[in-house]
Amino acid sequence: MASASSMRKTLLAGAVGNAIEFYDFIVYAYLAGYFAAHFFPTHDPVAALLASYGAFATGMIMRPVGGILFGNIGDRIGRKAALQLSVLLIAIPTLLIGLMPTYATIGLWAPVLLIVLRMLQGLSVGGEYSSSIVFLIEHAPPNQRGFVGGFSPMGAFGGLLLGTAVSFLCTTVLGKAVMADWGWRLPFLASIFLTGIGVAARRALIQDVLNKNEVLQSPVREAFRRYWHPMAAIALANTATGIVSFVGFMYAVPWMVQQTGISTTTGLAINLFSLLMVSLLSVAGGRLGDRFGRMRMSRMGTLILLLGAWPAFSLFRTGDIAAMLAGGLLLAIGQGFFLGPLSANMATLLPKQVRVTGLSFGYSLAVGVFGGLAPMLTEYLIARFSLPMAPAAVIMLGAFVSLLTLCLHPLWRHNTGRLPEDDLPVTTG
Numbered sequence: 001m002a003s004a005s006s007m008r009k010t011l012l013a014g015a016v017g018n019a020i021e022f023y024d025f026i027v028y029a030y031l032a033g034y035f036a037a038h039f040f041p042t043h044d045p046v047a048a049l050l051a052s053y054g055a056f057a058t059g060m061i062m063r064p065v066g067g068i069l070f071g072n073i074g075d076r077i078g079r080k081a082a083l084q085l086s087v088l089l090i091a092i093p094t095l096l097i098g099l100m101p102t103y104a105t106i107g108l109w110a111p112v113l114l115i116v117l118r119m120l121q122g123l124s125v126g127g128e129y130s131s132s133i134v135f136l137i138e139h140a141p142p143n144q145r146g147f148v149g150g151f152s153p154m155g156a157f158g159g160l161l162l163g164t165a166v167s168f169l170c171t172t173v174l175g176k177a178v179m180a181d182w183g184w185r186l187p188f189l190a191s192i193f194l195t196g197i198g199v200a201a202r203r204a205l206i207q208d209v210l211n212k213n214e215v216l217q218s219p220v221r222e223a224f225r226r227y228w229h230p231m232a233a234i235a236l237a238n239t240a241t242g243i244v245s246f247v248g249f250m251y252a253v254p255w256m257v258q259q260t261g262i263s264t265t266t267g268l269a270i271n272l273f274s275l276l277m278v279s280l281l282s283v284a285g286g287r288l289g290d291r292f293g294r295m296r297m298s299r300m301g302t303l304i305l306l307l308g309a310w311p312a313f314s315l316f317r318t319g320d321i322a323a324m325l326a327g328g329l330l331l332a333i334g335q336g337f338f339l340g341p342l343s344a345n346m347a348t349l350l351p352k353q354v355r356v357t358g359l360s361f362g363y364s365l366a367v368g369v370f371g372g373l374a375p376m377l378t379e380y381l382i383a384r385f386s387l388p389m390a391p392a393a394v395i396m397l398g399a400f401v402s403l404l405t406l407c408l409h410p411l412w413r414h415n416t417g418r419l420p421e422d423d424l425p426v427t428t429g
Contacts, residue, residue: 010139011148013201014132015155017087020191020198021128022159022245023166024094024121027187029250029375030167030268034184038102039111058115062122063368064361068220070127071357075219079135079356082127084202089124091195093117098188122368129156130360135205137347142422146294149344150286153336154279160249161275166190168268176264216353223354223361230349233412234362236405237346240305241339241363242371243398247391248309248331249275251375252316255391260319270321274328281336289341294417298345299406301338305399308334313392331395338402349411351420370398 028035074082097117103110133152140148166187174183216222223231253267289297308330315327350358374394381390406412 007139007148009201010136010205011151013083013198013205014136015151015158016194016198016201017083017132018129018152018155019159019162020087020194021090021125022156023163023191023194024090024159024188025125025246026160026163026250027167027191028097028118029246030163030253031184031187033254034180035114037180038104038184039114041103058118058122058372061368061372062119063126063364063372066123066126067130067360067362067364068126068357069123070131071223071354071360072218072220074127074131074134074356074360075354076215079131079138080202080205082131082356083135083205084199086124086128086131087195087198087202090121090128091191091198093120094188094191094195098185098191126364126368127356127360130363131356133343134347134356134359137344137419138352140344142418144290145344145347145417146286146289146297146341147283148286149347150283150340152343153282153339156245157249157275157279157282157335160245161272161279162194163187164253164268164271164275168265168272171268172265214353219354219357223350223357227350227354227358230411231358231362231365233349233405233409234346234359235366236409237342237402237412238363238366239370239405240302240395240398240402242367243374244305244331244335244395245367246371247374247378247394248312248335249278251378251391252313255378256316256324259317259388262319266321270324270328273325274332277329277332278336281332282340285337285340286344287340288337289344294341294345295406295412295415297337297341298339299403301334301336301341302399302403302406304334305331305338306396306403309392309395309399310389313389317388334399345412345415345417348415348417348419374398 070082070086073085097114100113100117101110106113129152132155133149136148136152137145170183170186171179174186249271253264253271256262256267256270257264285297285301286294289295312327312330315323315330318324346359346363347355378390378394381387381394387393
């Protein structure tokens with residue numbers, strides 16, 4: 001069992017890597033309008049915005065490929081190696097995006113290079129979150145896995161929080177004109193500071209628990225041959241994960257500005273509160289899951305999302321600051337209680353020889369496909385069918401699929417919250 005000092009280092013390393021991942025994705029999403037103008041020029045502003053979100057989705061769709069790549073590294077070389085490599089691979093393209101020339105300078109090469117960099121980011125992100133979950137859970141006391149696992153979504157939403165804060169600060173200080181000219185580059189360049197913390201934290205990680213004598217020659221082949229069922233269960237359970245994250249806590253900001261006429265800075269400030277709450281509630285949800293049952297808490301979270309999405313966006317549409325804060329809190333409660341406990345239980349579905357591979361692919365497939373396409377689908381529904389409450393409807397659909405999976409799928413219905421190695425004679429817990 002890890003010492004208290006080692007556990008603190010592990011929690012920091014897991015959280016900060018996820019923060020880097022989600023910082024990048026939220027910053028790009030907030031600045032999609034600027035990318036539409038600089039990299040996807042067109043006479044149709046809706047088409048330009050859709051093209052910009054298409055570049056966002058491209059990075060997300062690369063996640064399953066990254067899940068396989070980094071899963072193989074994590075299961076063959078070690079969890080620590082996968083975590084160290086992933087934090088570097090996402091940081092370099094982020095910095096390059098902040099430096100690269102626009103369409104006005106290099107023509108069609110600008111959108112091409114942007115999409116390539118987004119693909120590289122998506123490749124890295126595909127293994128980042130899942131590798132950190134596995135590393136955290138494998139070093140956690142059995143009766144604290146929900147609490148420890150909750151630090152993965154806490155770090156992820158902490159990254160969303162930080163990205164929102166940086167976007168808020170740049171927009172407030174520089175103003176729209178400067179942001180449209182060159183200010184949009186600053187949030188990407190600022191990521192270098194977070195990267196430095198992440199690299200240092202992961203160099204200090206404790207050793208892997210993986211027994212080298214048990215390493216498989218091809219974890220990927222073994223995972224797809226024998227463990228496709230758990231991977232499908234993980235993917236279906238996470239249908240709501242990316243949808244709520246990127247529609248409820250990303251797309252919601254420009255949506256609120258368009259629907260109510262509030263300023264972008266006000267919308268970002270409201271989202272700052274929401275992200276702070278979901279970050280804290282992820283750990284709280286994990287802790288409550290340790291006490292009352294992790295599956296019970298995750299199901300409760302998805303039910304809150306299913307029943308609360310429409311009221312939350314109705315509150316967003318009022319334009320009243322207090323009501324909008326209440327709407328954000330409602331989504332935060334649902335997402336925190338859903339993801340905090342689920343992080344620990346996902347790792348229990350797979351043996352350690354294929355755990356990173358299986359979890360990374362299943363999770364990345366769901367978040368990459370559903371999360372990556374959700375903002376585009378929402379924008380299309382609003383533009384094509386004039387459905388202002390489309391974000392709520394998309395979230396409700398994702399929450400319904402996740403809730404149904406957690407309640408009816410046999411692997412989730414009978415989940416004990418124990419890792420397979422817990423039942424070996426050498427294990428005490």
